[in-house]
Amino acid sequence: MRARTALIAIPLALGLVACGGGKDSGDKAKDSPGGGAAIALADSDLGSILVDGEGRTLYAFTKDKDGASNCDADCVAVWPALTSSTKAAAGNGVKASMIHEARKSGGAVHLTYGDWPLYYYVGDAAPGDVNGQGLDGEWFVVGADGKLVRTGA
Template sequence: MRARNALFAIPLALGLVACGAGNDGDTSGGRRPVKTAPGTEVTVADVGLGSILVDGKGRTLYAFTKDKDAASNCDAECIAVWPALTSPAPATAGQGIRRSLLREAKHSGGAVHVTYGDWPLYYYVGDTGPGDVNGQGLDGEWFAVAPDGKLVRKAA
């Protein structure tokens, strides 16, 4: 009798183990969510120009007056000096940022350029650290951006 009960118990136990293996309460059919990189943070800092947009590391963000309707007019030569602020995921609105103004625009190369209001945002290669505003007013076309989305035209 014991041998006969064992014959039924072993397949039953194996079946239960197989059904529960690897599930751990996961109802996604074994698929795990893909982790994405966090979005680039845009926040506000007070510098000599007043309150301006900066990235999460405090680097000044600029707008180009030749850009229109969130479309970049900065060509390859321009981008070498004024790298675009890009983000692997939707940008994160830090303190002082109006989320409704923070958006992304796709470029022809597939990169996602972060915009604020109607302005694509850029860095300036001449800025070496947080709070630098060496690009302010260059060529009368490059300006820091205020939290309301307007250009800061004050001289550095």
């Protein structure tokens, strides 16, 4: 009975973490001290990958096309979008010309890199985690060149 309760509680807790606090359901703004999000590079077992200003891994969804998100409300509950209220800062090695904005309902700005809208994975508990890599064959970290890194973690 306890194991069954734990199996139900874990996904529920992950869903609650993903949905907390924002005005736009499930969106997660990671604003830097200057008021905008930061996109940086970090070394990982997968090579040099995109992270936010706090070192949290950023992912892309293969069903997204031409910079437009195809991640619905249920999807965003597990894969919160990287949003910002102002222009994003490009960290060392990040090409500022590849950072773009996609307006979402409610005025939030979903940040993209190249043609890929960027997301977090709620299963990543700490900076450097890449637990979402390759999930469902649709979610991958993004390299500095804007291409998906399709190797395993």
